[in-house]
Structures are given as C-alpha cells and as structure tokens.
Amino acid sequence: MRRTTLAATGIAVTAVLALSGCKSGNEEADAAKTTPPSAQPSQSAGSSAPSAAASDYASAPATDTGGGGGGTAKAGQQFKLGEQAQFPFTYGTTTKGTVALAVTAIEKGDPADLAPFKLGDKVKGMVPYYIRYQVKNVGTTDLAYASVGHVKGHLGDGGAAQELSVIGKFEKCPNESLPKGFTNGKVQAGCVIALAPSADTKVSSAEYWGDPFTLGKGLNWK
Known part of the structure; x- marks a missing residue:
C-alpha cells in the first residue's frame, strides 16, 4: 500500500513521499523533500469553512453509544459518525489513560x-x-499535552486516502495537543486532512489505528 504524507508549515513546506506497510504504517522510505522559498498561508486560508452540498458533508454529534458508555471497543469495530469508542490510550512512554473517541x-x-x-x-x-473528531477523557489520569493522532481517511472503494499533515495553525482544520489539565470529563475537538485523488472520488470513512490498534485493524466510522 502506498501512503503519501505531505507536511505543511506556515513558513515552508516539506513534502515527504513514503512507502508503508498496511500493518503498522510507521515505516517510511524513499523520502523526497522540497522547500519552496515562500509558503506562508494567506490570511483568508483559514477564515471560514468551505461551503459544501449535503451529499459532500456527513456529520453527527458525539454520543455515548458504541463503546463510550463503559465498554471497551474492539479492533475492527464499526461505528456510525458521532458514536463514541472507548479504549485504553497511550501517548509516549509515560502518558496512559482511557478515552472515548468519536469521528463527528x-x-x-x-x-x-x-x-x-x-x-x-x-x-x-x-x-x-x-x-x-472529538476526544473525551473518561479515565482517571491527566492526559495533558498528549496528541491524538493516527486518524486517517478511506475512500469509497476501501482504499486509503492520502494524508496532509499540517505543522502550525490551519483554521479550516485545527489539530492541537490536549491542553494542560485534561482530566476526567474534559473534551477537545480535533481534525485531520485526508486527500481524495480526484473530484470523482470521495473520502467516505475514517479509521483510528493508534495503540492498541494497528492500521487496517483499527476503529472505523462511516
């Protein structure tokens, strides 16, 4: 499976093309980097959300069904948009807890x-x-400064959408680390960018494949 990751900053752009296996998605090779002299987003780039037809926009408020009410979500489990999946969360070597995640x-x-x-x-x-997506701390530990990544999109045919990773602020799709004092009951929204290869193809589902899951055997929302 070919996975393309593109990183963008407010000062310069670095594009990394990588080959990765479907099991982990962590191994990268054949990296090619380019840094143009000017790549600062304009003031209007994140000023407002783009308009979209109803068929191009799927959303639902987060609810406590599908694992968020106390059960632990299982690898490969399917959820509707807005349904929360509860699972043990690990960030780095020291931050551990339990979260309820919902792609909204x-x-x-x-x-x-x-x-x-x-x-x-x-x-x-x-x-x-x-x-x-929305992440809620449903455990007993403080998850301050952790990042909830490993959310990717899938195309209508089941193939993986390409990823665009943004370093810095992009108001159309903000994605920040969890704040200080992110204790039980605290909630934060996040966003990741997936790229469809053409206007005729749609990103129709999303997968969380971070620990304790793996790519292709994660939690899925549609």
Missing part, C-alpha cells in the same frame, strides 16, 4: 484550500476532506 464529521473541502501550501503538482487534482 467527514467534510468535503475545496481544492483551493490547498493553494496556500504551494504544493503544486503534488496535490494537482486532489480534493481535501476534513475528518473532524
């Missing part, structure tokens, strides 16, 4: 949203989708 929306963006990153032909014809 898969929103189609506009190809023009990618222009500020100056990625050129690397994203030619691609369409961004914003996978919005």
Whole structure:
C-alpha cells in the first residue's frame, strides 16, 4: 500500500513521499523533500469553512453509544459518525489513560484550500476532506499535552486516502495537543486532512489505528 504524507508549515513546506506497510504504517522510505522559498498561508486560508452540498458533508454529534458508555471497543469495530469508542490510550512512554473517541464529521473541502501550501503538482487534482473528531477523557489520569493522532481517511472503494499533515495553525482544520489539565470529563475537538485523488472520488470513512490498534485493524466510522 502506498501512503503519501505531505507536511505543511506556515513558513515552508516539506513534502515527504513514503512507502508503508498496511500493518503498522510507521515505516517510511524513499523520502523526497522540497522547500519552496515562500509558503506562508494567506490570511483568508483559514477564515471560514468551505461551503459544501449535503451529499459532500456527513456529520453527527458525539454520543455515548458504541463503546463510550463503559465498554471497551474492539479492533475492527464499526461505528456510525458521532458514536463514541472507548479504549485504553497511550501517548509516549509515560502518558496512559482511557478515552472515548468519536469521528463527528467527514467534510468535503475545496481544492483551493490547498493553494496556500504551494504544493503544486503534488496535490494537482486532489480534493481535501476534513475528518473532524472529538476526544473525551473518561479515565482517571491527566492526559495533558498528549496528541491524538493516527486518524486517517478511506475512500469509497476501501482504499486509503492520502494524508496532509499540517505543522502550525490551519483554521479550516485545527489539530492541537490536549491542553494542560485534561482530566476526567474534559473534551477537545480535533481534525485531520485526508486527500481524495480526484473530484470523482470521495473520502467516505475514517479509521483510528493508534495503540492498541494497528492500521487496517483499527476503529472505523462511516
């Protein structure tokens, strides 16, 4: 499986093309980096969410069904948008706890949203989708400064969508570490960007594959 990760900063853009196995998604090879002289997003890049037809936008409020009410979600389990999945969460070597995660929306963006990153032909014809999620601390430990990553999109045919990782602020799809004092009951929203290869293809589902899960055997929302 080919996975493409593109990283964008407010000052410069670094594009990393990587091959990774479907089991872990952590091994990367054949990296190619380019840094154009100017890639600072314009003021309007994150000023408002793009308009979308109803068929291009799926969302649901987070609910305590599907594992968030006390049960532990299992590898490969399927959820509807908005349903919470509860599971043991690990970040780094010292941060451990329990979270309830819900993918709440898969929103189609506009190809023009990618222009500020100056990625050129690397994203030619691609369409961004914003996978919005909500994480709630349902454990007894403070998860301050942890990051909930490992959320990726899947296309309608089941193939993996390409990823766009943004370093810095991008208001259309904010994704920050959990704040100080993220204790039991605290909730934070996050977002990741998945790229459809063309306007005729849709990112229709999302998967969380972080520990204790693996890519292809994670938790899925549609």
